[in-house]
Amino acid sequence: MLNQTLKTKVLATLAAISATFFLAPTAVRADNSRYVNDIARQLVRAAAAVGLGGYTRTHKPFIDKLTHDDYDNITLNLRAGTSYGIIGVCDRDCRDLDIALYDSRGNLIASDLQDDDTPFIRINANRSGTYRIRVDMASCSNNPCYYGVGVFGR
Numbered sequence: 001m002l003n004q005t006l007k008t009k010v011l012a013t014l015a016a017i018s019a020t021f022f023l024a025p026t027a028v029r030a031d032n033s034r035y036v037n038d039i040a041r042q043l044v045r046a047a048a049a050v051g052l053g054g055y056t057r058t059h060k061p062f063i064d065k066l067t068h069d070d071y072d073n074i075t076l077n078l079r080a081g082t083s084y085g086i087i088g089v090c091d092r093d094c095r096d097l098d099i100a101l102y103d104s105r106g107n108l109i110a111s112d113l114q115d116d117d118t119p120f121i122r123i124n125a126n127r128s129g130t131y132r133i134r135v136d137m138a139s140c141s142n143n144p145c146y147y148g149v150g151v152f153g154r
Contacts, residue, residue: 039148042089050120052085055152065144066137074133078125085152088119094145096138104130
């Protein structure tokens with residue numbers, strides 16, 4: 001009986017780890033798991049809140065940290081004919097996060113520069129190719145602030 005109980009616990013633990021590994025968003029460069037996990041959960045909730053229920057994740061989430069008034073660039077490939085939703089979220093110390101999408105020539109395609117901590121843009125890619133998302137930490141009260149960007153498509 002003890003061996004069966006131990007076996008059940010081991011299998012349950014392995015199932016939980018597998019589910020986390022395969023289903024949870026992947027942190028790219030961040031190093032604080034508490035913040036990373038919180039941001040990953042926020043991305044899922046935010047995507048549902050803006051109506052991306054029929055979309056699927058097309059890229060691994062990008063999760064990192066920035067200080068007040070700093071920015072980061074994310075390079076990704078988008079496919080022509082695909083409708084994309086790009087959403088950003090940030091931790092509790094962040095008051096304003098902005099995102100802007102540029103094509104390979106540096107032309108601004110779309111942006112959300114509103115004074116909020118959940119920027120969202122929706123685009124239909126006219127051309128396949130390399131694009132760049134600029135993430136600006138417009139307001140962070142306790143540096144650094146963690147943020148995440150999720151890209152969804154259909």
